[in-house]
Amino acid sequence: MLNIAATLAHWCRTHRPCAVATVIIATGSTPLPVGTSMAVDADGNVAGSISGGCVDGSIYDLCQRMLTGNGAPEHARFGSSDADAWAAGLMCGGNITVYVQRIHPAxxxxxxxxxxxxxxxxxxxxxxxxxxxxxxxxxxxxxxxxxxxxxxxxxxxxxxxxxxxxxxxxxxxxxxxxxxxxxxxxxxxxxxxxRPAPDMLIFGAVEFADALSQAGRFLGYRVTLCDARPVFATPDRFPHAHRVVTDWPHRFLARTPTDERTAVCVLTHDPKFDIPLLRDALQRPLGYIGAMGSRRTHARRLELLRAEGVSPSALTRLNAPIGLDIGAVTPPETAVSIAAEILARTRRCPGTPLADTSGPIHPRAVQAANVP
Known part of the structure; x- marks a missing residue:
């Protein structure tokens, strides 16, 4: 239901009659998770999608019937095992149970x-x-x-x-x-x-940071760009960041609350910035920590972090060189590479091409995770 929050809130404020269909059970390979809703108002306007398209026509009919009938809620099931699976079922092989109701006036x-x-x-x-x-x-x-x-x-x-x-x-x-x-x-x-949007903290006002801040915002992160150099760390240069901060990276991180969903991306590849910053970051229960730089730069970085007392187990949490190997060269391509690695690490997935895997492509554990 939260996936159609803006439209549903407007319909409720204006007391517009509407019916809502919500996925309450999902098994097998289904495109959208439990809690996903589709709504239809009295004028036939639609908000959201239940299945990415394959059963939405049937859901629309159910919602319209709900609006014109006695209003009693219904359960409806769709899946590949149904006799009419190819007509209105989930051709992707999963099964969903949908709860269809009118929004109660109260x-x-x-x-x-x-x-x-x-x-x-x-x-x-x-x-x-x-x-x-x-x-x-x-x-x-x-x-x-x-x-x-x-x-x-x-x-x-x-x-x-x-x-x-x-x-x-x-x-x-x-x-x-x-x-x-x-x-x-x-x-x-x-x-x-x-939950509130998770934070993506990008350190380094470099060209790659602008593309990464756009990717992070697109994924639902609240993006902060931090750099110690005021001439480079300006909102005009990073319009996609929610916030641009001028401060030394380690000093900014020291006063910034983080949690297990926070992504930290270090793009400075400069020891005077990287080492004190990463020393602190690697002691925190963050969702992702990545650092840009060549393999030679990273090898030297590891030596300096060890000298600072960072444990071997903590160093294994550092993703560097940052990003997945997809042949990225340009800043936008690199941003895609980094974003893909963040998703893979935070959702504990290997980042393997789906064509090389078997089993459901929408694991329930991943869908239930309330992360971007």
Whole structure:
């Protein structure tokens, strides 16, 4: 649902009736992950896509029927094992279960506020009730607050609320099930989560940095360009960076919060900048650390880092020379090479051509990861 946040927020603010179809289960090779939604409004306008095209026509018809019918939510399944797989199924070989519903009028206002936060790059969490014995609860979409609590109205079964709060803390969109128990009917909910954009820190105001900042922004990173030389580190030279900072790289990193999704790209290949910067970076739980330079430059860099006390295990985290071997020469090509390596490392994939692999090309573990 967060993939269509801007349009859905507008439709909710203007109280435009709409139906939303959301992937709640995905198995095998499917193009889009759990939580992906497609919406249709009363005028037939469409936002988003469920499958990249192959079942969207059928989903559109289901949404229109939902808008003109009695409004009761439905589950629909599409997959390669269906008899009509080639007509409306997933020819890529996977299977998806889609939950189709109308947006409840009582949910519009708070849903508009929550979805607007996605555009502001704020963390967002929603709980979408996909199965409930109480028809009043089925199809409700409610915000999950930062402390894991939900609005008081409508009342949500305590066990389902607790499971939703636990899923919220993982940072990944997850379908949770509350089993039947004493005084509790079975229920299910899809928890949609959106963490703030991860940071890409690029050090070195060089020509390659402009292309890399554009690639990083395209991938959903919040890009910061840092260089100690004020004549080079200017916003005009790096229009794609969200922020341009003039400071010594190691000093800037020392005061900058980072996490396990942060990508650090060192493009200066100058020891007086690189060594103190990398000494700090390699002690942090970053998602990616790469440094530009020739193999000779990197060999000397490793000697200096060892002399600074950086451990062998820490040095194995340094990707240098930076980027994948795709024959890149120009700055844009090099940016693609670096971006591809960042994706491969952060998602723990080998970067092998898909033609040389077997099995699903959209692993569930990768799709569930809430990273760019």
């Amino acid at each position: 949910d519009r206002d708070h849903l508009a506020i929550a979805l607007a936060a996605v555009g502001d790059e704020q963390p967002v969490a929603l709980m979408q009730v996909t199965e409930a014995a109480d028809p009043v609860l089925a199809g409700r979409v409610l915000p999950l607050f930062d402390d894991g609590t939900l609005p008081a109205d409508p009342p949500i079964p305590a066990q389902l609320a607790a499971l939703a709060a636990a899923a919220h803390r993982t940072g990944a969109s997850t379908l949770v099930h509350s089993p039947e128990g004493p005084g509790c009917a079975p229920a299910s909910a899809l928890v949609h989560t959106r």
